[in-house]
Amino acid sequence: MAVHLEKDGDVFVLRLVGEGEHRFNPTSMAAIHKALDEVEKSEGHVALVTTNDGRFFSNGLDLAWLQKNPTQLLSFMQSFMELLWRVLHFPVPTVAAINGHAAAGGFMLALAHDYRVMRTDKGVLYLSEVDIGLPLTPGMNAIVRCKMSPSVFRSAALFGTKFNGRDALKSELVDETGENIEATLAAAMTKAKQLAARKWERSVYKSLKLEMYKEALKALKEGGMGYGTKAGAFSRM
Secondary structure, three states, X not given: OEEEEEEEOOEEEEEEEOOOOOOEOHHHHHHHHXXXXXXXXXXXXXXXXXXXXXXXXXXXXXXXXXXXXXXXXHHHHHHHHHXXXXXXXXXXXXXXXXXXXXXXXXXXXXXXXXXXXXXXXXXXXXOOHHHHOOOOOHHHHHHHHOOOOHHHHHHHHHHOOEEOHHHHHHOOOOOEEEOOHHHHHHHHHHHHHHHHOOOOOHHHHHHHHHHHOHHHHHHHHHOOOOHHHHHOHHHHO
16 A cells, blocks of 8 residues: 655645555555654644545455464554554544545544545445454454444444445445545545634644543553454454
């Protein structure tokens, strides 16, 4: 996964570039953190839009990398949960422009944003873990649970429901939809510019998120691997 950061007025756009699946591995996560560092170092009142090229917003963890580096499983999973932790309480407004499939960890990254806009012509939101036989860690479980109603959470986690754009809007997984790539990004940019124009104090905005998502942030930081390790479910990777 390659990452490109640009600025349009008061809005930073973090783009997952290329036609691949935009999976998370140490290199791609470091690139995202570097982009987030640049946003945090900026001055003034800004917002962040995260979007993608190609068919995938993100297809989640880089399982091929994990299979080649099995001894790094625990540190890898902790690194991913730290990325979610950072985005969940990022000090400026965040909007995910989901222009493709967002599965597993990709779905979680989208949920970590404050707002979500999704295209309706292609792409689904999908927690694939139940179908591929992998558990959610306590932190992953917490970030999903805090962004969904109980019935939608059950459908996503225990049934592996795939939500297209219209289903996602109906289920309140996203805030808006766009009929195609251009419309989706335009709607996300409009939302981000409106949020940046509110000129909120970053420390206050961050503190509100810290309290709002206190339980999820604690689980992401301290929850470890949970039942996945005890059951040995991750050993297949």
